[in-house]
Amino acid sequence: MRRVPWSGLAVLAAFVIVWEAWARTRGELAAFFPPASRVLATLWQLLASGELAEHTLATLRRFAQGYALAAVLSVGAGLCLGLWRPLYNLLEPLIELLRPMPSPATIPIAILFLGIGDEMKVAVTVYACSWPILLNTIDGVRSVDRVLFATAATFRLTSWARFWKVVLPAASPQIVTGLRVSLAIALILVVTSEMVVSNDGLGYYVLESQRTFQMPQMYAAVVALGIIGYVLNRLFLALDSWAMAWHKGLTRREDL
Amino acid sequence: MLEVRGLRKEFQPLSGPPVIAIGDVSFRVEARRFVSIVGPSGCGKSTLLQCVAGLMRPTAGTVLLEGQEVTGPPEGLILLFQEYNKSLMAWRSVLANVRFGLENRRGMTASERDDEARHYIDLVGLGGFERHYPWELSGGMQQRVAIARALACKPRVLLMDEPFGSLDALTRFDLEDTLLRLWASLGSTILFVTHDIEEAVYLSDRVYVLSRRPSRMLADTAIELPRPRNQLTSREDPRFIKLRHQTFEMISKEMTQA
Numbered sequence: 001m002r003r004v005p006w007s008g009l010a011v012l013a014a015f016v017i018v019w020e021a022w023a024r025t026r027g028e029l030a031a032f033f034p035p036a037s038r039v040l041a042t043l044w045q046l047l048a049s050g051e052l053a054e055h056t057l058a059t060l061r062r063f064a065q066g067y068a069l070a071a072v073l074s075v076g077a078g079l080c081l082g083l084w085r086p087l088y089n090l091l092e093p094l095i096e097l098l099r100p101m102p103s104p105a106t107i108p109i110a111i112l113f114l115g116i117g118d119e120m121k122v123a124v125t126v127y128a129c130s131w132p133i134l135l136n137t138i139d140g141v142r143s144v145d146r147v148l149f150a151t152a153a154t155f156r157l158t159s160w161a162r163f164w165k166v167v168l169p170a171a172s173p174q175i176v177t178g179l180r181v182s183l184a185i186a187l188i189l190v191v192t193s194e195m196v197v198s199n200d201g202l203g204y205y206v207l208e209s210q211r212t213f214q215m216p217q218m219y220a221a222v223v224a225l226g227i228i229g230y231v232l233n234r235l236f237l238a239l240d241s242w243a244m245a246w247h248k249g250l251t252r253r254e255d256l
Numbered sequence: 257m258l259e260v261r262g263l264r265k266e267f268q269p270l271s272g273p274p275v276i277a278i279g280d281v282s283f284r285v286e287a288r289r290f291v292s293i294v295g296p297s298g299c300g301k302s303t304l305l306q307c308v309a310g311l312m313r314p315t316a317g318t319v320l321l322e323g324q325e326v327t328g329p330p331e332g333l334i335l336l337f338q339e340y341n342k343s344l345m346a347w348r349s350v351l352a353n354v355r356f357g358l359e360n361r362r363g364m365t366a367s368e369r370d371d372e373a374r375h376y377i378d379l380v381g382l383g384g385f386e387r388h389y390p391w392e393l394s395g396g397m398q399q400r401v402a403i404a405r406a407l408a409c410k411p412r413v414l415l416m417d418e419p420f421g422s423l424d425a426l427t428r429f430d431l432e433d434t435l436l437r438l439w440a441s442l443g444s445t446i447l448f449v450t451h452d453i454e455e456a457v458y459l460s461d462r463v464y465v466l467s468r469r470p471s472r473m474l475a476d477t478a479i480e481l482p483r484p485r486n487q488l489t490s491r492e493d494p495r496f497i498k499l500r501h502q503t504f505e506m507i508s509k510e511m512t513q514a
Contacts, residue, residue: 147342153311154335155357155409165356169347246347250391 066125078137136178295466
């Protein structure tokens with residue numbers, strides 16, 4: 001049974017109250033800074049009318065496609081690069097050059113090659129999400145203890161069995177770390193690409209509302225994005241603590 | 257049945273001449289015997305076991321198991337490590353760890369594998385801990401899991417690399433006796449590496465003493481103590497004390513020469 005984080009909730013409530021009071025007492029801000037109550041009421045209306053659902057689904061669809069594709073490709077590539085040193089040496093300079101580049105900079109290039117549709121948005125999301133997953137997977141595979149490899153050898157595991165039964169599970173905590181970092185990155189890139197060019201999605205909706213002076217709608221969509229990010233992270237953590245229970249137990253033990 | 261002939265192992269450091277870990281070592285281990293190797297630290301004991309286990313190629317010389325040259329990890333031979341916490345799979349329960357070695361055996365159903373694994377868990381005295389994870393157990397219990405995992409494969413030869421080196425004295429005595437009991441009933445050949453002279457004398461039929469690096473065989477001592485051995489009476493036996501004395505003298509002379 002987890003404790004209810006009362007003090008944290010109190011700070012959150014205080015934040016909403018300050019927002020509400022500030023927006024109400026400063027009349028000159030009314031045009032672009034509606035009070036919290038109005039934003040939440042608008043959010044409720046948009047949800048009830050289904051107006052937001054369409055945009056939310058478009059954003060979530062792109063997010064899911066991009067994230068899933070990045071996970072599969074990068075875990076696969078990371079395992080190969082981690083296990084096969086010559087391949088890593090060959091690609092390391094390229095990786096180190098591309099990795100620090102801010103990912104949104106790829107959007108204009110992606111538009112040139114893939115147009116302005118979903119392919120472009122999914123592609124930039126895959127690109128941006130791949131780095132943390134790739135590098136964590138490589139590192140996870142590299143840090144598998146040599147005693148485990150020797151154990152696999154003395155039990156005469158085939159290289160396939162060694163991969164499935166030893167390398168992959170031993171590297172999994174770090175792979176999961178990479179997946180978690182990329183979760184937030186995926187949402188950022190989907191929304192950014194929707195802001196650059198789109199006719200649906202929450203990123204498009206936020207920018208469009210701002211341009212047409214529908215401030216409560218804009219804030220409502222921003223709040224909705226915040227909630228989506230929070231829920232996705234929570235879901236991930238729940239999955240993580242179930243699948244990686246052994247690792248949590250192990251590390252808690254080592255902290256003692 | 258296990259024979260090492262003229263084994264030599266050199267390592268090439270990043271710069272400088274090669275380091276000779278093992279100079280020239282030959283010995284035999286008869287079937288179903290318990291043989292220990294002792295020597296000053298850094299004498300290449302672990303390297304020797306890795307070569308016997310087929311995990312490392314010697315620079316020269318051969319390892320023969322039942323007349324067959326060892327070129328890779330041979331069937332029917334398991335190496336057990338000192339680092340039980342690294343060798344056990346933290347993501348597998350005790351049962352799944354012990355089952356590990358049985359999983360590539362054909363002609364066994366999943367429930368037969370589990371039953372077999374349970375049998376060995378009981379043998380090492382861990383009945384009731386099947387569903388625990390290794391990291392939930394003490395060091396001595398973890399090494400018991402590793403022993404059960406090795407024995408479940410029914411190895412004809414079990415190589416043990418300082419298996420009790422990181423355990424406290426009482427746990428070590430307890431595990432020594434468990435090992436002797438299992439060895440007597442299962443009939444494996446055991447080649448046991450340790451830096452603990454008393455442990456080697458207590459457990460073994462025969463103790464080989466290695467010199468410091470580059471190692472060669474200094475002595476081959478038959479341990480003529482009655483079995484079953486007992487932590488109190490065997491260790492108080494005048495023959496035990498004499499054997500310990502001789503071996504200790506030999507090794508300390510080696511170390512002072514260094």
